Amino acid sequence: MKRRHGENAQRRRAALMQAAVEVTAEKGMAGVTHRAVTERAGLPLATVGYFFDSIDELAVEALRTRIAADAETMGGLAEHLKQQDSGPDEVAAAFAAAAGSLPRVEAMALVEAMLHAARAPELRHVVVEALDMGRGVVAAAAATAGLSDEEADTGAFLALIHGYMLHSLAAPDLVDSEALLRGVRALFLGGLLEAGHVDLALELAGRDPGS
Numbered sequence: 001m002k003r004r005h006g007e008n009a010q011r012r013r014a015a016l017m018q019a020a021v022e023v024t025a026e027k028g029m030a031g032v033t034h035r036a037v038t039e040r041a042g043l044p045l046a047t048v049g050y051f052f053d054s055i056d057e058l059a060v061e062a063l064r065t066r067i068a069a070d071a072e073t074m075g076g077l078a079e080h081l082k083q084q085d086s087g088p089d090e091v092a093a094a095f096a097a098a099a100g101s102l103p104r105v106e107a108m109a110l111v112e113a114m115l116h117a118a119r120a121p122e123l124r125h126v127v128v129e130a131l132d133m134g135r136g137v138v139a140a141a142a143a144t145a146g147l148s149d150e151e152a153d154t155g156a157f158l159a160l161i162h163g164y165m166l167h168s169l170a171a172p173d174l175v176d177s178e179a180l181l182r183g184v185r186a187l188f189l190g191g192l193l194e195a196g197h198v199d200l201a202l203e204l205a206g207r208d209p210g211s
Contacts (some may be wrong), residue, residue, distance in 0.1 A: 013051045015041040020062035025108035029116035029123070032059045060126050063113050066106060071133040074098060078140035088145040088204040092188050095141045096181035099161045100168075107165050114162075134158045145188055145204075151195040157187055 019040035023032050034048050034055055041047070052058040077098055081091055110130065117127040135154040142152030164180040185204060192201035 009051075012041075012043055012047060015043060016048060016051065016058060017062035017065055020059050021066055021109045022105055024059065024063070024112050025105045028112045029059060029120075056123070060123065063109060063126055064129060067110070067130045067133060070102070070106065071137050074137040075140055078137065078144050081141075082144045086144060088188055088192065088200050089185070089206070091141055091145040092185045092204065093181060096184045099184075100164065100177070100180045102165065104169070107169055111166060111169065131158065134161075142188070142191070145192075146197050146200045147188070147191050147195060151191055153187070153191060157184070160184065160187065 016037060019037045020032055023036045023040055027036065032055060034045055037055070037058065038045050038047055048055060048058055052061065074095070077094060081094055084090075086094070113123075113130070114127050117124040135158055138154040138157040139149050139152055142154070142157070143149070160183045161180070164175070164183070168175045189201055189204050192198075192204065
C-alpha cells in the first residue's frame with residue numbers, strides 16, 4: 001500500500017475510506033469505483049492512486065479499518081463492564097444495546113461486503129477477519145458474564161446479531177427493538193446452564209440464587 005504521512009494527506013486518505021464505506025452501503029461493493037468514491041469524498045479522480053494500488057485495495061482497507069474500530073469500541077465496553085463487576089444481565093443489556101445501535105451506513109456496508117464475498121472468493125478474507133474480530137468481542141462479553149472461551153458459542157451470538165441487523169435494515173417496522181436483547185439473554189442463559197453456572201443463570205433469569 002502506498003503511504004503518505006502528512007496531516008493533509010492523511011485527511012484525504014480518511015475521506016476516501018469514509019466515502020468508500022458510504023458507497024459500499026449505497027451501491028454495494030461492485031459500485032465502489034474511482035469516480036464514485038472521489039466524487040463522494042470531494043477529491044480529484046487521481047487521489048485514489050496516490051494512496052492505494054487499486055480501488056479494491058481501498059474498499060478492503062476501508063472496511064477493515066471501520067470494522068476494527070467498531071471491535072475496539074466493543075472491546076472497551078467489555079473491559080468497562082468487567083471493571084464494574086457487572087452481572088450477566090447487565091452484560092447482556094449493554095452488548096445488545098451496543099450491537100443494535102450500529103450506524104445504518106456501517107451495517108449496510110458490512111452486509112454488502114458479506115454478500116459480495118459469497119460471489120467473489122478472493123475478497124472472502126476480509127469477511128473472515130470481520131467475523132474473527134466479532135467472535136473476539138463476543139468472547140470478551142461472555143467472559144465478563146461468566147463464560148469461558150470454551151463455554152461460549154461465539155458463532156451463535158454473532159449469527160444472532162447479524163440476523164437482527166439484517167432484518168432491521170430490510171424491514172425495520174417489523175423488528176421488535178427488544179428482540180435482540182431477549183435473544184442475547186437466552187443464549188447467555190443457555191450457555192451458563194450448560195456450563196453448570198446455575199447461580200449465574202438464575203441471576204440472569206431474575207431469580208435470587210439463595211431462594
